[in-house]
Amino acid sequence: GAVVSQHPSWVICKSGTSVKIECRSLDFQATTMFWYRQFPKQSLMLMATSNEGSKATYEQGVEKDKFLINHASLTLSTLTVTSAHPEDSSFYICSASRGGGTNSPLHFGNGTRLTVT
């Protein structure tokens, strides 16, 4: 079945530094990937939609200059948290589907737990 891989699974960084998270679709091409964020005891919140070869679409309230998304190929999207601060500590999860106008379900990576000290 479809598999979405995220790397790293966890990362600890110092305040003010940047962190890059990778999301890969392993056995299919994904023209669109989605990035979510989840705080403790809360549900997943959609941050942005990553489109291959074009700019990402951000949800209201998500700073595009802080959360940089690059979708340079059909199997890889990256999320960079720039100038991270402790309040950015969260569980970041990506998802993808075969897309292209199909009704195939979204599959999710196993998430990246970011801790900013």
Add this chain to the structure above:
Amino acid sequence: DAKTTQPTSMDCAEGRAANLPCNHSTISGNEYVYWYRQIHSQGPQYIIHGLKNNETNEMASLIITEDRKSSTLILPHATLRDTAVYYCIVRWWAPGVKAAGNKLTFGGGTRVLVKP
């Protein structure tokens, strides 16, 4: 996308069937019902989805009422590993629509605890 209403939590006994209800009274014709679950500290796992017919796969069964305003996810023989948060989501889709329109919006879900 139509909103869904689920119980906040429920317990079920190991080995018994677990029936998880979901209300989606404002669902529209092009909206599918999807179920995902999230085990602690993992990404959501796809379980099943359907439009109006009942569906069954190796993980679960999905029963959708005739008016499509509610559905029930059935785990036929719950195990301890089924302890998770279960999300019922309605997702709009139409032929020819690019995946960008197919995002999933998560609600609070149902926290299911399977007890020995």
